[in-house]
Amino acid sequence: MNLHIDWGILWQESPTGDGPYWQLLLTGLQWTAATALSGWVIALIIGAVVGVVRTAPIRTLALLGDAYVEVFRNIPFLVQLFFWFFVLPEMLPKAAGDWMKQDMPRPEFITAAVGLGLFTAARVAEQVKSGILSLSRGQKNAGLALGLTLPQTYRHVLLPMAFRIVIPPLTSEFMNTFKNSAVALAIGLTELTFQMKQMVEYSNQVIITIFAVTVLYMVMALAVNRLMAWIERKARVPGMIAGGGK
Amino acid sequence: MHKLITLAAALTTAFAAQAHAEELTGTLKKIKDSGTIVVGVRDASQPFSYLIGNKQYVGYSVDLCNKLVDAVQKSLKLKTLEVVYQPVTSSTRIPLMQNGTIDLECGSTTNSMERQKQVAFGVNMFLVNVRTAVRADSGIKSIADLNGKAVVTTTGTTSDRYIKQHESGQKIDVKNLYGKDHDESFLMLETGRAAAFVMDDTLLFGKIANARNPKDFAVVGEVLSSEPYGIMLRKDDPQFKKLVDESLTKLYKSDEIQKIYSKWFTSPIPPKNINLNMPMSDKLKQQFANPTDKGV
Missing domain, CATH: 3.40.190.10 (Periplasmic binding protein-like II)
Known part of the structure; x- marks a missing residue:
């Protein structure tokens, strides 16, 4: 059995004219990071809002929030991406659909980032909701009794505690955005897994390519993990819930 | 004197045949020992190699490979030879060939110089x-x-x-x-x-x-x-490659290749009875007249 393992391949010129293979992987890494980070920003904003309204005493809003979470959590991410990329432009008025297909800048990237953001938002919303519900009801009542309005109670009493509680599960979601971004290769985003497939196809160095890409994903996930651990440490307030001293 | 030469020649042939039978190497030895040949096929490379119904692999490359399987059986003088069709994808075909899972790959694989560093190809079977x-x-x-x-x-x-x-x-x-x-x-x-x-x-x-x-x-x-398409073989296996090349060359120079070609490219093919309407190009005709395993 001859597996023909040649590490020098990473420095060899690729036949695509895009420079050596390591540069291919670097381009992929940049798109993966860009997609995951923009997706995460969108997910945090929408997820926080949806999570909060699901606990608010306004029934219609809470129901809308629940519906959002159920829809985006129950449909596989790949199907969602196909919907945004292939189905939505056909459902819109012709001019808007054509714009999405032909004139929108970087359509694969925007679709992937927004799609990933909306998908992850449902999961973030679930975490935020459970964070808020884990607080004792007395917290909210005490805030209102002090004369704070409901939004003020959320802003100054509930959310500071809830967000600190959910940092660990959010860390997992943040790491997942990097891993889930690989699905975007299905709509042709030239991210890391896409470049891995290209490199395997051109160089036939399956083992080295997959090894290199695995290491890159692990490094990204580890960086996120450490960043979130750092945020958790910095955000710690002694005496506050889940924020006790060391 | 004349008799002596004939005798010597006969003896040499007998010994050579003996030696040949004993010195089976590589893929042919593997096939003889196991009584099985594993053919790598594709699920959806119409009309070269694809699945119809849920079981049967058909196509232009599959037909060529079946001819090769017959040739192998004949040359190894096996009474029965079991043929296993192993589905492969474009990313698994080379590793599975290298690690010995498949013996022949009958799909739509471009014969490239890059790939020839890792696998071998029979004389080109198609030009796309x-x-x-x-x-x-x-x-x-x-x-x-x-x-x-x-x-x-x-x-x-x-x-x-x-x-x-x-x-x-x-x-x-x-x-x-x-x-x-x-x-x-x-x-x-x-x-x-x-x-x-x-x-x-x-x-x-x-x-x-x-x-x-x-x-x-x-x-x-x-x-x-x-680009030329080739049937993929394991690298550094001269005995098997020789058999494959000779059988294919014989096929290309006979009328049979015309029949196989028109069956897949100019007639309705299963499952939907669609006709590709792709007459044989002049370049491919030249290729069949002078078979080569040159890659791109």
Whole structure:
């Protein structure tokens, strides 16, 4: 059995004219990071809002929030991406659909980032909701009794505690955005897994390519993990819930 | 004296045959010992190698491989030879060949110099041309018309590279899109995300024949590149390669190749009875007249 393992391949010129293979992987890494980070920003904003309204005493809003979470959590991410990329432009008025297909800048990237953001938002919303519900009801009542309005109670009493509680599960979601971004290769985003497939196809160095890409994903996930651990440490307030001293 | 020479010659032949039988190496030895030959096939490489129903692998390459299996059985003088069809994909075919899972690969594999570093190929069995499919009403007639337009290709090939390699394409700039598989690339052409789909002509003709309205699409423009397809073998296995090359050469020089070709490329093929209407190109005729295993 001859597996023909040649590490020098990473420095060899690729036949695509895009420079050596390591540069291919670097381009992929940049798109993966860009997609995951923009997706995460969108997910945090929408997820926080949806999570909060699901606990608010306004029934219609809470129901809308629940519906959002159920829809985006129950449909596989790949199907969602196909919907945004292939189905939505056909459902819109012709001019808007054509714009999405032909004139929108970087359509694969925007679709992937927004799609990933909306998908992850449902999961973030679930975490935020459970964070808020884990607080004792007395917290909210005490805030209102002090004369704070409901939004003020959320802003100054509930959310500071809830967000600190959910940092660990959010860390997992943040790491997942990097891993889930690989699905975007299905709509042709030239991210890391896409470049891995290209490199395997051109160089036939399956083992080295997959090894290199695995290491890159692990490094990204580890960086996120450490960043979130750092945020958790910095955000710690002694005496506050889940924020006790060391 | 004359008798002596005849005797010597007979003895030599007998010994050579003996030696040959004893010194089976590589794949032939493996096949003889196990009584099994494993043929790598593709699920959806119409019309080369694909699955119909849920069991049967058929296609142009599969027919050629079945001829090879017969030749192997004959040369090993086996009474029975079990044939196992092992599905492979474009990313698993080379590793599975190297680690001994499959003995022959009968799909749609380009015989390239890069791949020849890792595997061997039997004499080329087909020539595909990389061309461009467009919507018939788009007015695109040549590569030069693609300037500024979006062009899709399936992961693993780069339309940009082919277009730039082509002389008349050197002054144009296209936007590259990538489909995960040929169906998706074709969908991008169908929905208007891409103005053109650059791919092997057999695949383009196949997708168009399968489309809702085949008349809406056309294959136009220059041939961007020509690639030979080969049946893949394990590297450094001269005995097996010799047998494969000789059997294929014999087949190419007989009438039988015409029958196999027209069965798959100019007649209706299962499962939908679609006719690709692709007569044999002159280049392929030349290739069959002078078989070679040269890659690109």
